[in-house]
Amino acid sequence: MTGAIRLLLADDQAMVRGALATLLGLESDLEVVAQVGRGDEVLGAAARSGAEVALLDVEMPGLDGIAAAALLRRRLPGCRSLIVTTFGRPGYLRRALEAGASGFIVKDTPASELADAVRRVAAGLRVVDPVLAAESLASGRSPLTVRETDVLLVARKGGTISEIAAEVRLSPGTVRNHLSAAIGKTGARNRADAAAIASEQGWLPP
Numbered sequence: 001m002t003g004a005i006r007l008l009l010a011d012d013q014a015m016v017r018g019a020l021a022t023l024l025g026l027e028s029d030l031e032v033v034a035q036v037g038r039g040d041e042v043l044g045a046a047a048r049s050g051a052e053v054a055l056l057d058v059e060m061p062g063l064d065g066i067a068a069a070a071l072l073r074r075r076l077p078g079c080r081s082l083i084v085t086t087f088g089r090p091g092y093l094r095r096a097l098e099a100g101a102s103g104f105i106v107k108d109t110p111a112s113e114l115a116d117a118v119r120r121v122a123a124g125l126r127v128v129d130p131v132l133a134a135e136s137l138a139s140g141r142s143p144l145t146v147r148e149t150d151v152l153l154v155a156r157k158g159g160t161i162s163e164i165a166a167e168v169r170l171s172p173g174t175v176r177n178h179l180s181a182a183i184g185k186t187g188a189r190n191r192a193d194a195a196a197i198a199s200e201q202g203w204l205p206p
Contacts (some may be wrong), residue, residue: 003087004031008011008079010068010152016107020055020084023111026147027069030118039063043071046079053122057102058085058092059206066205073100074176084114091142091202093132103127114178142203143185151178153204
C-alpha cells in the first residue's frame with residue numbers, strides 16, 4: 001500500500017484492537033503497521049514502525065493514552081495522536097487536547113467516520129466528537145486545584161487521612177482541608193463520592 005497512512009493501534013483489549021485493525025484495513029489508503037496493548041509501549045512502537053497516526057485508548061496499563069499522546073508530541077512529533085475511547089468525558093477531552101492530541105472520538109463512531117477522522121488528523125487537522133466538544137464547553141475546566149487533584153487521586157484508592165498525607169507529603173490537617181474543598185466543589189457527600197464524581201467528569205487521570 002504505497003502512500004498509505006501508517007497507523008499504530010494502542011488498546012489493552014486485544015479484541016478491540018483486532019476489530020479496529022480489520023475495519024481500518026478495509027480502507028485502501030490506510031495501513032495498520034503496529035499494535036500494542038500498553039501505553040508505555042506506544043513511543044517505541046511508533047518509532048520502529050514509522051507510524052504517522054497513533055490511535056490511543058485512554059485507559060491502558062503502563063501509561064494512559066493521554067500521557068502517551070503527550071509523550072509522542074514531545075519525542076516523536078511526526079506521529080499525530082487520535083484518542084479513540086469508550087470514555088467520552090469532557091474532562092478527558094480537555095486533557096487530551098492540552099496534551100497535544102490531534103483528535104478525540106468515541107469508539108461507537110461509525111467506521112467510515114473513524115477512517116475520515118484518521119485522514120484528517122494525518123493531514124494536520126483537529127478532529128473532535130461534536131457532542132463532547134459542546135459538553136466540554138458547557139462544563140468548563142476542572143474546578144479542582146493541583147493539590148486537591150493530587151489528594152483525591154490518592155483518596156480514590158482508599159486509606160486513612162494519615163496514609164494519604166504520607167503519600168502526598170502533606171500534613172493530615174492540610175489533607176483534610178483539601179478534601180473538604182474538593183467535596184464542596186464537586187457537591188459530594190464524602191471524599192469517596194468526590195473522587196468518583198471527579199473521575200466521572202474526567203478531572204482525574206484514569
